[in-house]
Amino acid sequence: MRRFVSLIVVVAIAGSLLLLRFDACPQPMNILEYFRTFGFFRSSPLRVTFLGASTLLFEDDSEAILIDGFFTRPSLSFPPSATAVTPDSAAIDAALDQLQITTTTQPRTLALTGVVVNHSHYDHAMDSTAVAARTGALLVGSESTANIARGHMFPEERLRVISGGENFCLGRFRVAFVQTGHVPLPFGADNPGNITTPTVPATVGDYKGGGTFAVFVQYRGRGRFMLVQGSAGFAPGALQGRSAAVVYLAVGGLSFPSNATHRDTYWNEVVGAVSPQRVVPIHWDGLTGPLSASTGPSSDGSAGITFAEEHAQAAGIGTQTPTILNKVDPFAGL
Numbered sequence: 001m002r003r004f005v006s007l008i009v010v011v012a013i014a015g016s017l018l019l020l021r022f023d024a025c026p027q028p029m030n031i032l033e034y035f036r037t038f039g040f041f042r043s044s045p046l047r048v049t050f051l052g053a054s055t056l057l058f059e060d061d062s063e064a065i066l067i068d069g070f071f072t073r074p075s076l077s078f079p080p081s082a083t084a085v086t087p088d089s090a091a092i093d094a095a096l097d098q099l100q101i102t103t104t105t106q107p108r109t110l111a112l113t114g115v116v117v118n119h120s121h122y123d124h125a126m127d128s129t130a131v132a133a134r135t136g137a138l139l140v141g142s143e144s145t146a147n148i149a150r151g152h153m154f155p156e157e158r159l160r161v162i163s164g165g166e167n168f169c170l171g172r173f174r175v176a177f178v179q180t181g182h183v184p185l186p187f188g189a190d191n192p193g194n195i196t197t198p199t200v201p202a203t204v205g206d207y208k209g210g211g212t213f214a215v216f217v218q219y220r221g222r223g224r225f226m227l228v229q230g231s232a233g234f235a236p237g238a239l240q241g242r243s244a245a246v247v248y249l250a251v252g253g254l255s256f257p258s259n260a261t262h263r264d265t266y267w268n269e270v271v272g273a274v275s276p277q278r279v280v281p282i283h284w285d286g287l288t289g290p291l292s293a294s295t296g297p298s299s300d301g302s303a304g305i306t307f308a309e310e311h312a313q314a315a316g317i318g319t320q321t322p323t324i325l326n327k328v329d330p331f332a333g334l
Contacts, residue, residue, distance in 0.1 A: 060219070070126065
């Protein structure tokens, strides 16, 4: 009798474990799935791919979110602000195919649940509407980003306008937003201001910044955060009280002499505030030409990478300069 009661207790406990649910994105999961996802039975399926500028793909076995999605990468004339630019459909289609992202006409491995736009300059927002339109993803960004999308007749029900402070799920990924700042650039090249009406920008200068965000990403709404700092700017104190294990840190523009006093403050306000274990420099390439694993940093980008490595070493933080198109477990070794 005692053995029979013990057996019933064991079965009841096992059954309760199988039925136990955890809060997650987008739906709960039972405890066995939780263990599988977070590495008890196998390594986590989470991978991050750097795609130039601040474009990053966060994916697991079947779902993904994309930061920016800048694939056109046009050549620029002088002055850059007067250069006529338009999304390159062939380049966008080729990138989605290479990344195995499902479109409305072609089923592939990954369903893209969201395109998150850091700010509305051309190297962040120009292709985002086209990517979201092709994939059926939600387009997330500032009112300026939304007005670019509206100019392209993007459906309003698939727009999510943010201003900072939002926290929600995009498929299996939880995202949170803090308004920060854009890196200061000489001669007004940081192109401040807002896009206040639906429009199709014709030149680089037409893509006004529209507000810049620090984007926190958490897989399944559980575990450690990753921070995408898509421009090397900051808002004083904005990230205090937050944490991230990995920071994807924009370093473009830091080498300009006018930013000599800005650089250290930027590091302290971003990396110093969130205390990561790893810094991954991004936004170091020249922004033009096709993407490939051999794409290297510009001279400004090289200086920015060196800045990040030296500051990280002094702070006892690891660095990992990414290779374009290389999928990486962001937490490996941490």
